[in-house]
Amino acid sequence: MEKLKEFLNSSPDIQLRAFSSVFIVLAIMGGVILGGFVWDVIASAAALFSLWEFYKLQSPRVHSSLLLVMGAAVFILFGTSLGLMDLTAILCSISAVAFIALFLEVMRRQVSGESDALASVGATVGGIVYIVLPWTFMMLIRMREHGAMFLLTLFFCTWCCDVAAYFTGSHFGRTPLCSQVSPHKTWEGFAGGAAASLMCGGLLALIFSFPPLPLLLLGLLCGVAGQLGDLGESVLKREAGVKDTGNIIPGHGGMLDRFDSILVNGTLAFVIFELVG
Template identity: 45%
Template sequence: MSELQIRTISGAIIVICILGGVYVGDRLWFVLSSIIALASLWEYYNLFSRFSHVSKGVGLIVGAVIIYLAFRGQSFLTIIVLLVLQSYVTLAIEIFRRTSQGKSSALLNMSGISSGLIFIVFPWSFLVMLRQRPFGGKLLLSLFLCTWSCDVLAYLIGRKFGKTPFAHNISPKKTLEGFAGGLVGSLFCAVILSFCLKIPPLPWILMGALVGVGGQIGDLYESLFKREVGVKNSGTLIPGHGGFLDRFDSILINSTLIFLVFEVILS
């Protein structure tokens, strides 16, 4: 099959899995979110390991526990304590490495593990928690559809009309025209969804604006990582698309913003 066909089939499978998981919710959404989060975390640690040794096993175990605690409704105070304890475990590992091998990378190892958990696992934990709310299904459905609409419109408008680059040293193909197209796509999707789901439009328009801006910035975050380590993709787990972190980078910041607005500010 051609690269386009492979990419299309992989993309369709991803969409079906996400929409099915959001619709069913409960344990299916928890399992699906855990798989994506931990696969993305593994790819992040692989990128970080180009700079320094990183105890991937510690990060993956703690990441799995964090998502499980979020699913079980534990307070974030418990999760923060776990994050702190992870730092002490990592430092203990580095003490052992220094004693036995005469070398260590305590600061980088600790910061690498913690940054991965904060950057990737926490946002997916937010999605697990949001799905358990009475409005969670509609909210997550809208979040993903607006994010995908933003991605598609940004690509199409940028490819057709893009002339003004705004992050050339990070992602040369990104243009202001494409950025504006992505924002319009997300807003338009939010308005349509608010009408179809019979929801007051103002909160959904706010979500569309946040997703339209935040998602594109989130894409730049991951592009920055890849530029610094000199790779094209974060991984190869998704045929035609690269890695999980490549496909779900926009969701990380979007889920955080939506959790902040709908769970913290408007609750």
């Protein structure tokens, strides 16, 4: 207990980080359990804030329409929430966004003599696919049978992976994982995170009395792919020259910083859910 008190006193930000973490966990768990409108609002808010941060990362370097980006995101998210869009309609909407972004660059070149179509179309569609689509997948998962269980497994496995990777890497890490992207990550931490996520999936299968294979597979994929998603977001920040994508979450940074692993894991969860469903 004394060591814990010394640790808290020696780290001024740790209590703020801990409070923020507890709030996030409770909000996500409550949203998943309640489902419906509550979960859709939480997922949509996370997607829109993350997309705004992504836009800020690339906006100094790439010309793209904020109105188009955010408008398309709202259209897809709320259309999905209201049951007006299935996966086919969502993909068609993304294709339409690409063409709209391209035509805007045609008009900009006609008016100003300048355009940046390749980068602008890529950044616009990239933000929708990278951020909005995974959160949309998680909304679709929750609407189906066993959806709450799959989402809880997804989040708990991802969180277990993050915690285990941090502590394993801090105490046993010796071999750099990707030093040019994230100097503090190690292979030992990567292995510890993946193992913890796998065990979490198995434990939740027992708790939920559900066939273990799908949740074990989800746990393994979350443990591996989630850490790759974290490295992917680190690349974006390094290219943009920033430490955090924002400051909306006290002690953690931006929404994208907090949910970077969830994006790739949410997509994988949807694929697994479709296969076992």
